[in-house]
Amino acid sequence: MSGSLRFVHAADLHLDTPFQGIAGPAPGVVQALQEASLQAWDNLVTLTIESEAAFLLIAGDIYDGADRGVRAQLRFLDGLRRLSAAGVETFVVHGNHDPLDGWSAVKEWPGGVTVFGSDAVESVATRVGRQTVHVHGISYRTRDVQDNLAKGFKRSRAKSLNIGLLHANVGGNAEHASYAPCSLTDLDAAGMDYWALGHIHKQQFLREGGPWVAYSGDTQGRSPKPSETGPKGALVVDASGSTIDSVRFEPVDVVRFVTCTVDVHDVADVPALQSRLVESVDELRRANAERSLLVRVVLEGRGPVASDLHREGAVADLCGELRAGYEGLDPFVWVESIKDRSRGGLDLGALRERDDFSAELLSLADGLAADSDVMAAFVEGAGGMLGRPGQVERALRDLEAEAPDEVMAEALELALDGLEREADR
Numbered sequence: 019m020s021g022s023l024r025f026v027h028a029a030d031l032h033l034d035t036p037f038q039g040i041a042g043p044a045p046g047v048v049q050a051l052q053e054a055s056l057q058a059w060d061n062l063v064t065l066t067i068e069s070e071a072a073f074l075l076i077a078g079d080i081y082d083g084a085d086r087g088v089r090a091q092l093r094f095l096d097g098l099r100r101l102s103a104a105g106v107e108t109f110v111v112h113g114n115h116d117p118l119d120g121w122s123a124v125k126e127w128p129g130g131v132t133v134f135g136s137d138a139v140e141s142v143a144t145r146v147g148r149q150t151v152h153v154h155g156i157s158y159r160t161r162d163v164q165d166n167l168a169k170g171f172k173r174s175r176a177k178s179l180n181i182g183l184l185h186a187n188v189g190g191n192a193e194h195a196s197y198a199p200c201s202l203t204d205l206d207a208a209g210m211d212y213w214a215l216g217h218i219h220k221q222q223f224l225r226e227g228g229p230w231v232a233y234s235g236d237t238q239g240r241s242p243k244p245s246e247t248g249p250k251g252a253l254v255v256d257a258s259g260s261t262i263d264s265v266r267f268e269p270v271d272v273v274r275f276v277t278c279t280v281d282v283h284d285v286a287d288v289p290a291l292q293s294r295l296v297e298s299v300d301e302l303r304r305a306n307a308e309r310s311l312l313v314r315v316v317l318e319g320r321g322p323v324a325s326d327l328h329r330e331g332a333v334a335d336l337c338g339e340l341r342a343g344y345e346g347l348d349p350f351v352w353v354e355s356i357k358d359r360s361r362g363g364l365d366l367g368a369l370r371e372r373d374d375f376s377a378e379l380l381s382l383a384d385g386l387a388a389d390s391d392v393m394a395a396f397v398e399g400a401g402g403m404l405g406r407p408g409q410v411e412r413a414l415r416d417l418e419a420e421a422p423d424e425v426m427a428e429a430l431e432l433a434l435d436g437l438e439r440e441a442d443r
């Protein structure tokens with residue numbers, strides 16, 4: 019198409035990232051994870067070249083830490099050289115994970131690479147065919163930038179494509195640190211046609227046109243957290259003049275974190291649950307073909323199998339069986355963990371009507387549930403009473419900062435389950 023141009027927007031490469039929160043992976047999985055962020059970068063370079071993009075935008079956090087490793091830097095440079103040799107320009111800003119005050123092994127960049135400074139927003143004009151494109155950007159000088167950097171951006175010329183390249187928390191996303199905080203209104207005021215943002219790892223569009231405001235997300239998932247699961251990649255953008263025609267997501271990730279949620283309400287027993295899990299994981303494999311998978315299984319709902327799962331070691335054994343079933347596959351499947359949030363098939367209504375210890379326990383819990391502050395204090399106090407604070411802290415952290423009422427519900431369920439099982443004997 020004459021008069022049109024294509025570019026690729028990526029961010030948060032976190033090259034050589036240490037992976038977090040993954041329970042005891044097999045050796046092959048560890049190795050694959052160590053390579054994953056670097057391979058995702060290679061894939062991004064290939065995607066950019068093969069899609070015949072004119073330039074690549076990288077919106078910060080190329081490296082994971084300010085003390086960037088040589089391995090990550092050499093791999094990054096290698097990709098930039100490939101882009102340069104293919105005639106593709108690259109525009110880079112640095113973010114909170116890789117501010118300019120960090121150490122750099124690279125003193126000279128290949129031709130066609132622009133690294134924006136941190137003193138003020140810089141504007142670079144580049145020719146793409148018969149069009150001029152203005153890319154505006156600014157890097158973090160140091161990790162903790164609290165200035166509203168968006169306010170320094172200003173459109174260059176009315177008719178050409180204007181792009182803002184920035185690493186920032188727009189709109190106060192509470193799940194991410196509030197670096198370079200700004201609002202959508204600040205971004206609008208700058209008069210850009212496209213905002214290429216980095217920092218938020220979940221791909222999202224804050225606005226689809228007038229102007230486009232996009233987070234590409236990170237290029238490789240890093241943990242089982244919700245913002246790190248699912249396909250990870252870059253945005254391929256087509257524009258004509260100052261109009262954005264289309265924006266499409268392309269995955270470049272190598273290992274994908276996925277969540278397999280199963281409701282146990284109609285699962286009769288442990289073997290039935292195992293079959294159900296294999297079915298669900300196989301479905302995930304089909305949906306994510308060609309990617310290695312790190313699967314977190316979450317069991318929820320109320321059903322008879324829950325009390326079997328609450329037995330010592332049951333969940334760990336089930337996890338081991340699942341792992342064994344997927345051993346030796348390429349791309350691999352690794353069941354990272356099973357989070358058991360299932361509840362037994364207890365009839366709480368009937369239980370409340372009784373006149374025994376279970377009923378009294380439930381009544382005590384109902385009383386606590388009436389006041390959330392009292393409940394929170396109780397949960398904290400109960401942890402201290404167990405006398406092994408380290409272990410309790412770990413257990414509570416494992417509940418992933420669940421609200422006190424959820425911790426309470428789980429504790430109550432376990433206690434009632436145990437009491438009822440004793441009564442059955």
Ligand SMILES: [Mn+2]
Pocket residue numbers: 030032079115217218
């Ligand atoms: Mn990041």
